[in-house]
Amino acid sequence: MTFSGTFLHLKKGIPFLICLFLILLAQTPSFFVTSVPFLFIPIFYFAIFRPGLLNDYAVFALGLFADLIGRTPIGIWSFVFVLLFFVIRLNRLFFSGLTFDKLWLSFAFISAIALMLRLFLFCIGTGTLVSGDFLVIQYIILNLLYPLGIFLCGRLDNWIEVDS
Amino acid sequence: MESRQFRLKRLKMQIRLFLPLLFLIFSLVFMGISSFENPYLQQFQTALTQVVTPVVSFVSTPLRWGDKGVREVKLFLKTYQENQRLRAENESLQNWRNIAFQLGSEQQELQRLLDYVPPKKSSSVTARVLADDGGHFSKSFVVSAGSENGVSKGDVAMTSKGVLGRIVEVGPSFSRLMLLTDYLSRVPVVVGNSRVLCMLSGDNSSSPKLVSLPEGAVVQKGDVVLTSGHVGVYPSGLGIGVVSSVNNGEISVSLFESDFTPEFVRLVDFGLNQVLLQEECVEGKNP
Structure with missing residues (x-):
């Protein structure tokens, strides 16, 4: 394999590394008060526009990693991420034809379901009833960050695509 | 040869289609396993945290500075009210100090009378x-x-x-x-x-x-x-x-x-x- 070929392969691994970084970022004791599941944005973007850059294996591994370092029952994040990725990828033709505002609306709808699903699985997994008030803050911050997240994912996608 | 390649491709497609389903099942199985306390899993998580913690610490440094900055600005804006509050609290604490001295001497006396064994020093x-x-x-x-x-x-x-x-x-x-x-x-x-x-x-x-x-x-x-x-x-x-x-x-x-x-x-x-x-x-x- 040539040097440029190796470099291209490494470049293709960058979305996965960025997702790992976002999981670590959510662990920082920050003044955001809430750990926002930033990862929903790249999963949403890459499932629609470049499913080759973030595949099922990667999404499952990211979910397991998030669960392991997040000290929540293992399998919750991986279930939510894999389901999210699968559902979006299955309907990617529909999503890719949408305008930006409609896509944002779709993300708002999907992220709401994903957050509620996570809360539901957590309550089942731990056998406790946890208040979901904080989900509203998480949801609002996540959706406000959506345009910036999608823009950055788009720039990254373009940068990787130039060589490939 | 072509048909073999075609079959292989079809098999790959089928696996790819069922892969998410398989991962979803794995996730549910993991959820079931992790609901029981597992010492091996805990050891693994401890080792992982040991590896990840320096990275998180590095990542969080700028956030920590930001956090500190926000706190200090808030504190600066509230200096007057904070000063008033501290004066009131100080007066109240001086009263409490007198009570504490009195209770302390009483407690020492009672402990001596009862041969009380004090707890270990922390x-x-x-x-x-x-x-x-x-x-x-x-x-x-x-x-x-x-x-x-x-x-x-x-x-x-x-x-x-x-x-x-x-x-x-x-x-x-x-x-x-x-x-x-x-x-x-x-x-x-x-x-x-x-x-x-x-x-x-x-x-x-x-x-x-x-x-x-x-x-x-x-x-x-x-x-x-x-x-x-x-x-x-x-x-x-x-x-x-x-x-x-x-x-x-x-x-x-x-x-x-x-x-x-x-x-x-x-x-x-x-x-x-x-x-x-x-x-x-x-x-x-x-x-």
Whole structure:
């Protein structure tokens, strides 16, 4: 394999590394008060526009990693991420034809379901009833960050695509 | 040759189609497995945290600076009110100091009369908060001191205001503390002057609840909640908070330490962690 070929392969691994970084970022004791599941944005973007850059294996591994370092029952994040990725990828033709505002609306709808699903699985997994008030803050911050997240994912996608 | 390639391609397509389903099943299986306490899994998580913590610490440095900046600006804007509050608090504390001197001498006299055996002296280390595990689903922090610094499982994490939680996992250079607000946290407490014995139960909200109250116990808003010392994990008499509301049998507690993003915590060894070690020996785990 040539040097440029190796470099291209490494470049293709960058979305996965960025997702790992976002999981670590959510662990920082920050003044955001809430750990926002930033990862929903790249999963949403890459499932629609470049499913080759973030595949099922990667999404499952990211979910397991998030669960392991997040000290929540293992399998919750991986279930939510894999389901999210699968559902979006299955309907990617529909999503890719949408305008930006409609896509944002779709993300708002999907992220709401994903957050509620996570809360539901957590309550089942731990056998406790946890208040979901904080989900509203998480949801609002996540959706406000959506345009910036999608823009950055788009720039990254373009940068990787130039060589490939 | 072509048909073989075609079949291989079709097989790959089919696997790819079923892969998410397989991963979803794996996730559910993992959820089932992790609902049981597994020492190997815990060891693996401890090792992973040991690797990940320096990275999180590095990543969080600019955020920490930002956090500190925001706090200092807030403090600066509130200087006048803060000064007024501190003057009032100082006056009140001077009264309390006199009462404390009086009670202290009385206590010494009574202890001498009763041949009281005082508890062991405590030792402490101060550690920086490095990571906030689990966000809203699990209330715990990773802090920058571990077994190499003399921290052991069961040490009580405190700030200047009161109890924050206790150490539940210790690595060589880090430890994880579970906050009082965590859904797994249960602390035996006494409430009010009548010293009602009950349990402080975390529910991931900022106000844990009092549960397992004896029948007919009366708890009122404003009653002080202290650790009872039962079970031996927390020593008795540590300030936890005050009863903030009593609604239809649900009693919420407002914690003295309500800042859940402290920069530093004090890890105090009251010499009670033998209870946890004995428990682990009974359960057949490595002490």
